[in-house]
Amino acid sequence: MQREIKYWYLKNYDLFTDLGKEEIHELGQTFRFLRIKKGQTIYFANEEGKKLYFLINGKIKISEIDGLGNEMIKDIVLTGDMFGAVPMTQFRLTHEYAEVLSSEVILCSIDMEQFEKLMHKHPLLALSFSKKIGEKLKRLEHRYSNLVFKDVKARLKDFLMDWASKEGKEAEAGLVIKNYLTHQEIASLISSSRQTVTTIINELKEEGVIAYSRSSITIPNLSALAA
Numbered sequence: 495m496q497r498e499i500k501y502w503y504l505k506n507y508d509l510f511t512d513l514g515k516e517e518i519h520e521l522g523q524t525f526r527f528l529r530i531k532k533g534q535t536i537y538f539a540n541e542e543g544k545k546l547y548f549l550i551n552g553k554i555k556i557s558e559i560d561g562l563g564n565e566m567i568k569d570i571v572l573t574g575d576m577f578g579a580v581p582m583t584q585f586r587l588t589h590e591y592a593e594v595l596s597s598e599v600i601l602c603s604i605d606m607e608q609f610e611k612l613m614h615k616h617p618l619l620a621l622s623f624s625k626k627i628g629e630k631l632k633r634l635e636h637r638y639s640n641l642v643f644k645d646v647k648a649r650l651k652d653f654l655m656d657w658a659s660k661e662g663k664e665a666e667a668g669l670v671i672k673n674y675l676t677h678q679e680i681a682s683l684i685s686s687s688r689q690t691v692t693t694i695i696n697e698l699k700e701e702g703v704i705a706y707s708r709s710s711i712t713i714p715n716l717s718a719l720a721a
Contacts, residue, residue: 495527503527503550503600508574509626512618524612525602536592544579544606547592552599553674557682559589567682570595570675572660576626579606595674641685647694649684651719654704658713668714673707 500522504510510518525548530536536547536554554571568590571577577592604612613620640649654671662669675683681691698704703719705712713719 497522500525500527503602507548507550509548509576509622510619512622513616517616517619521612524608525604527600527602529598529600530594531598532594532596534594545603546576546580546606546609547578547601547603548576549573550600550602552594552596552601554599554601555593555595555679557591557593565682567679570683575630578603580627580630646684646686646690647697649686650680650691650694651698651703653680653684654711654713655716655719657711658716658719662713665712667705668712669716671711671713673709673711 497519501515501518504518504521504525510521513521527550549571551573553573554577555567556569556571556577557565557567560566569577571592613623640652644652658669658671662671664670676688677691677695678688681688684691695704695706698719699706702714705714
């Protein structure tokens with residue numbers, strides 16, 4: 495990949511926007527850039543050297559396999575987020591992997607040990623990284639709080655609201671989300687079952703809170719979903 499392309503990928507990534515041109519070029523020489531097609535998988539949990547992955551563009555599903563061989567979806571990673579050897583997840587299970595959901599993704603990776611050296615050298619990078627970790631921790635705390643204090647319907651509505659806030663597009667009929675998740679995947683993300691999620695989605699459709707299809711989800715009135 496050309497030097498200037500690497501520069502603009504990193505310059506437009508919020509973690510690196512405060513760095514100078516030479517500093518970003520230095521990062522570009524250190525990072526490994528990858529372009530991966532839909533359906534391909536990155537197995538990173540058992541890598542010899544712990545790596546950080548920064549998603550430049552696209553969507554990725556983070557999952558792990560439980561003791562019974564079932565897929566458990568842990569997160570959906572969007573453009574601008576990171577995954578892999580994130581410090582707050584150092585005790586994760588060992589069968590974690592990432593699967594590409596969009597037509598393709600562009601990402602870059604670096605050994606955690608190398609990234610720590612870069613943070614020592616560039617304090618602004620360390621500050622931005624700590625803020626990024628704080629944001630991820632808040633999202634994780636919110637998810638755990640929902641699991642403890644909310645029933646499945648409330649968790650599903652909260653999930654749809656969060657999804658709409660991140661990816662929803664304004665249209666005449668309301669806020670429209672491109673639907674790339676199955677009922678089973680949504681169920682896994684909110685710690686429920688596919689059957690329960692299907693039932694609640696049908697209830698929300700009958701109530702007029704959402705219009706749901708395999709390709710899109712339309713929310714006519716976001717406040718009705720919040721009720």
